[in-house]
Structure formats: structure tokens, C-alpha cells
Amino acid sequence: MPQGTFKIIQIAAQEGRGVVALKGNFTIRYAKEAFFTLLEFFNKFDALALDLSGIESIDSAGFQVLLVLKKESEAQQKKVKLIRHSAPVVDMIELYGAMGLFRDKIVVAQNNRFRYGREIQHFT
Amino acid sequence: MDSLRATFREEALELLSSLEEALLGLEKNLTDDEALSTAFRAVHTIKGSGGIFDFDELVCFSHEVEDLLDALRNKRLPVTLEIAALLITASDHLVALINHFTTDTPESALKHLVSVSNTILLQLRRLMDTSEKAVDIDTSALPQNTKEAEVFNESTHPRFIVRLKTDLYRHGLAPEKALRFLFKYSSLEYIKLITTDLPSAQNFDPEDAILVFEVAFQKTVSHEDAARELNEAFEFLLSRVSITQIAKAIHTVPEKGAGSGVNPTNENKNPSNANTTKASSVESEQTKASKQLRVSSDKLDLLVDLVGELVMKNGTLQQLSRETQTKEFMRPVSEMTRLVENVRELAMNLRMVPIGRTFHRMERVVRDAAGVSGKMVRLELKGEDTELDKSVIERIGDPLMHIVRNSVDHGIESVEARLEQGKPQEGVVSLSAYNAAGAIVIEVTDDGRGLDLSRILEKARAKGIADTDREYSESEIQQFIFAHGFSTAEAVTEISGRGVGMDVVKKNIDALRGVIRIQSVFGQGMTLRIVLPLTLAIIDGFVVRVGAQKFVFPLESVKECLDFSTDALNDDTRNQIFNLRGEALPYTSLSSIFNIEHDSSERASLVIVEDGERRFGIVVDEPLGEHKTVIKPLTGLLANLRGIGGATILGAREMAFIIDVPGIIDLIGKGRRSKYEK
DSSP: OOOOOEEEEEEEEETTEEEEEEEEEESHHHHHHHHHHHHHHHHHOSEEEEEEEEEEEEOHHHHHHHHHHHHHHHHHTOEEEEESOOHHHHHHHHHTTOHHHHOSEEEEOTTOOOOSOOOOOOOO | OHHHHHHHHHHHHHHHHHHHHHHHHHHHOTTOHHHHHHHHHHHHHHHHHHHHTTOHHHHHHHHHHHHHHHHHHTTSSOOOHHHHHHHHHHHHHHHHHHHHHHTTOOTTHHHHHHHHHHHHHHHHHHHHTOOSSOEEEEGGGSOOOHHHHHHHOOTTSOEEEEEEOTTTGGGTOOHHHHHHHHHHHSOEEEEEEEOTTOOOGGGOOTTSOOOEEEEEEOTTSOHHHHHHHHHHHTGGGGGGEEEEEEEOOOOSOOOTTTSSSOOSSOTTTOHHHHHHHHHHHHHHHHHHHHTOOOOOHHHHHHHHHHHHHHHHHHHHHHHHHHHHOOHHHHHHHHHHHHHHHHHHHHHHHHTEEETHHHHHHHHHHHHHHHHHHTOOEEEEEEOTTOEEEHHHHHHHHHHHHHHHHHIIIIISOOHHHHHHTTOOSSEEEEEEEEEETTEEEEEEEEOSOOOOHHHHHHHHHHTTSSOTTOOOOHHHHHHGGGSTTOOOOSSOOSSSOSSOHHHHHHHHHHHTTOEEEEEEETTTEEEEEEEEEOOOSEEEEEEEEETTEEEEEEGGGEEEEEEEOGGGOOTTOOOEEEEETTEEEEEEEHHHHHTOOOOTTSOEEEEEEEOSSOEEEEEESEEEEEEEEEOBOOOGGGTTOTTEEEEEEETTTEEEEEEOHHHHHHHHHHHHHHHHHO
16 A cells, blocks of 8 residues: 655744645654654744645544644644645544634635534643 | 516515515514514515516526525524625615516616626625635634533433544554444434543654544434444454443433423424424415405506595485485485495595505615614604505605604714713614594604704805894794705715705605694704695595685594684684683684685684694684585696695585695694784
């Protein structure tokens, strides 16, 4: 089974704010590496935006990474924002009923309606 | 084809009027389900009829509006102020579309209409979340309170916690598939991620499976079935997940009020019930409607005319029967008279229309005028059942609209100004209608700033309407607002204030042979009172003679008729006061009003007339009794005689003038005032 590729690229940085793009297959294969890379960026910037438009596929492992990062950002009172969610990302979020957790503006592309209902949640 | 189109137009405009009314009500009360139903039915019917005529643009537009209304009435979408306002805009556009398709407008106008349609529909679709463009969903706007979510978690849903075992991923397993299976093939209600146990970044090994989530099934599923479905979904993962049940389904129906907002009955459970109640209410609407009939007003007018002739000819018969004194003749004639009287009453009633419809149109006027000026105004209506002749109703609408707009624009103050004065922030405009002594009285009252007489006088003097070196009475100053070109508005507002308004209003009222009176207290408010004569074509009349001329008073305005001593009457003076059982009653004589030659040594009678607020005595030579009077309007040079409301034929080719009581009281009043000023 081809595992594809995955990379994380910094695309912008300005005064403590950074934008980082994730591209490829955000799966178990790359989960560890991705997490530590993202953690580095997280520590580097006060506010970090993750551009998810390049994510072609994502599984529960990849999803976890985003979750932990997000929870960490709340704990440390830093900003981590997910932006430009690709369809697979939205799908995953919906699947786990985690819309409320991310509380970011999610731009849903055509036909990608919320099929799974919405719940409001907090990191507890 | 044209008459079909005309009928469609008439019906459609009526539907649209009730649509607007329903939507205005909905805007005020977002939970008004009946208004929603009315609105839906109206649009639905228009869509259907439009389809018959192949009015494509109309059909397409109304189809989408109907969709929105359907979603609202089935609670798939909540009613908001934004939606209500958009619907009102849509209903305005429907009027424009109907007008285009049912009148001879050029095809090129359609292009513009279509672009307006599109603009409205874009907003509509956005609200319905069916847009084909990207939809921005800002979840931060959603309620942050988890209680909201917990409402859902009634113990009536079977719920389970699924915990992934740490090495699930290392075994090459993916829980997503199981979840998707659940969504597709089971009676899942929701899945919710649980984040209490999420590790901190420091303690996180990304290859561990750490997810924990809650799975809830629909209430109607037994816990055994739910467990079974869950197991089925996680079949291939079972050793790598732990599943705990946290709630069982309870199969008793919760008591009323027990559920905090969760409706116990499944929507699909009682379809038959819902349908029958809907059906029966539709049916009663239909039977109500079938008891009404559309009649062309031309036919009605013809009928009233004929009935009028009938009444007159019967009058002649009555007179003859009195003269012949033949019993065989008198009895059928008296029965005939009774029948004719019934027919007359019925014919008159056919033309009478309640003023409520016209009043309700003012809701929109108030809403729009208040909206533009940013004020808060409420409309109160009274006497909506009061009936007026159809012709009057048609012509009173525009003047009323202007008066109401004026009240909102110039009368009611801004919210801040009102609060400063200790008034409630919401201004009130009230419309009321009632019958009074042979006239209809319509009052428009507001609790705004009233008339600033000094400013009005100043303005009138500046415009040359008033003399600078003369003093004027309060009522005279009030009358200046009816002068042509008069306006005290600081700036010409969008609504009114160009000074073309009130004089046109007065002209319209004059044309209906009504009078308009003002009562105002500066700082507190103003009442405009319109008194309209009943322009029934046939009235009960009280005939009198002055000299060689006969006059008829509308019987409803005659209160009394007394003997009157001629010594007291002096034709030169016009300001006699009569002692009517202790009450001071001003009087004058018809002969002096109309300059009729007569023998003043004759015994006279005093007819006491009233027009709803003012009472006068009018001296005549001889009262001649009651008479069914057919009003024939005066035309040409005689049409605008003040004090005269028409003419009639009495029995044997004799003509009598019909007195217009409010008009004549006005005349007398003017005469008396000018006498004082000389």
C-alpha cells in the first residue's frame, strides 16, 4: 500500500506569528515526525496557523496530532489555528464529532455538508 | 385570455396582501406558526397559478421562497428576524413580478426583475445553507455552553464509550472505517470525542492510539440492538477497543414537560395524526372560502341603482295609496314597502366593506417609516369591523397612508428624545373607526410631539400663507398645515415633508365630502379626525320645506325637531343661541344659509342636527316627515356646493336638496367665526 509523502513547510513568519503548511498524507506513518516538527514550530511562534489545504488524506493518528496540539495551545495559552481545511480533514473532524473542539472558521467546500451532526465541546 | 389574466391578477394581489400581513406578523412574533402557514399557502397558490399561465420567472422565484417557508414551518430552520425581513423583501418582489406579468409592461423590464430575483435568492440560499458557493461556518459563534449539548444526552439514548487501546495503530488498524460503518449502516445518533484524557504534548507518543469517544444511538433502539450494532461495526477491532455502556434506552414516554426541550415524540411516529389535523383545518378554510363569492362591482352598482329606482317608485305607490285610502290597495302596498325596504338594506350592505383591510395596510407603512427614521413605533387598531361603502374605502386609503406616515415621520420623536421627556421609547400611532350619527369617523392619533403652533405660524407667515400683522386663533393656525406648499420639516425626508402632502390629503377628504379636524397638545400628541358622510345611495331622509324649496336631512343626523317661535329668529344675525332644556344650542336658519326667500311670519320648526361631535339647530319653515331618499349626486357647477350632499326626487316630480350635515355645520361655523372677526 503506497504510503505517499508528507511534509511540513513554513510558508510565512512575522513577529512571532507563523504559517505552516501540511502537505500530503497525514497518516500513522508520518505521525511521529509530524508531531515533533509541529511542536518545534509551536514553540517557535506565539501564534501558529496550520494550512491544511494540502492534506490529501488523514487518519486517526494524524487527527490525534492535531488534537493534542490544539489542546496544548489552550493549556499554554498560545494560539494554534487550523486554516483552509481540505475535504479529508473536515471529514475526519466530522467523523469524530469534533467540530466544536476546533472552533476555527471552517470553510466547507461544495457538497461537503455536515453529515454527522454538530456537538459543542471543550477540551476538558 | 385577458379576463383570465385579470382574475389571476386580482386574486394574486389579494393573496400577496395577506402574505404581507402574515409576514409582518411573523416579524413581530417569530413563533407565529399560523402566520407561517398562511404565508406558505399564499406563495404555494401563487406558484401554482403562475404555472398555469407559464409565468416562468414567477414560478421559479416563488418556488424557492416556498422552499424556505416549508423549511421554516417544518422547523428544519428556525425563524429569525433576518429571515423574516428577507421574506418581506421577497413578497414585495412577488408583487413586482405579478405586476409585470399581468399588465402590459415591455419584455425588457423582465431582465431587471430577474436580476433582482437573483439577488434575493442568493441571500435566501445562504440562509438555507444550500449555497453552491463556499459556506463560512464560524463555530465560535455556536453556544459555548456544554449544557446545550447535554440536553441531547437524555438517558433515553443508548450510549457507549469507546476507548481505543494504545497499540491499535501499531497493529495496522484504523478506527475510521468502523466509524464510517456506523454512520452508514446503523441507527447512530451521534459520535462525540471525549478529551478529558488527552495527554499533554510532553506525554504524547503519536503512535499510541489515544482517542476516546462516545457513541450514542437513536432513542428508538433497544440497548441490545445498539450493542449489537456497535459490535458489528468494530468487529475487526474488538480486541483493540474497549466498549463500555453508559446509558440504556428507556422505553417509557416521558411525561409532558419532563424533557427540557427535547420533543419526546419521534417526528415520524404519528404521521396520521399530523395529517388529519392539517387536513381538517384546510377543510374549514375551504368551506369558509366557498361561502364567499366574487362579484364585479359594476354589477353591484347596477343593482344599487335599480334598487334605488324601486324604492322611489314604491314611494310613489305609497303616496297614491294614502290618497286613495282603498284598503285592498293599501295592504299590498304596505307589504310591498316592507319587502322593498329589506331589499334596499341588503343591497346597501353588499357595498359595505369593513375598514380593517385598509387599516392593516398601515402596518407596513408604520414599519417602513419607522425603519427609515430609526424610531420605534407601534400601530394600534380599533374598530376594524366598521363598514364603509366600497367607493369610500377605495379613496380613503391614500390620504390615511399619508397621515400615518406623517405621524411617524413628524409626530413621533426619536427614541432618545422620547426617553428624555419621560415617554416610553416606543411611540404609538392608533387608528380607529366608528359610526356616529350618519357619518363615519376615522381617527389617527399619535403620542408624539403634537403641533408646534408658533413654528407653524412662523412658517406660514414666511410663505405668505398668513398675514404678518394679524393674530390667528389656535384652530386657524392648525388649518395652515393643509395649505398648499406648507411644510415645517427641516429637511425633505424620504417619506414626507415636501409639503405636497397634507393639502392633497385635505383635497381627497373634501372630494369624499368629508371634513378633517385636528386636536393637538404640543408635546403630547395629535389626533386627526376625519368625518365622512355615509355616501349610501339610499338613505332615510327627513324632508323639510323652506319657502318653496324642499330639503332632506339624513335621518341619522336629526336628533329632534321642535316648534320654534319666529319672534326669536332674526335673519340678520347668525349667532343665536337656543335654550334646549338647559343646554346652549347655537342655531341658524336654512333660509339665511342659502339665501332663500320665504315668509318669515310663518310658524317655524327647529331641526336639531348632529354630526358626531357638534350639534346645531337649523330653523326651517315646515317639517314634512320621513322619506326614503335616493341620493343623486350633483354634477357640474353644482358638484362642490358646501352643505349640499346631492339631490333627490320626491314623489311627484319635485326636487329636493340633500343636506350634507358635517358640511353645513362647517359652513355655519365659518360664518360665525368670520362674523366675530369683522
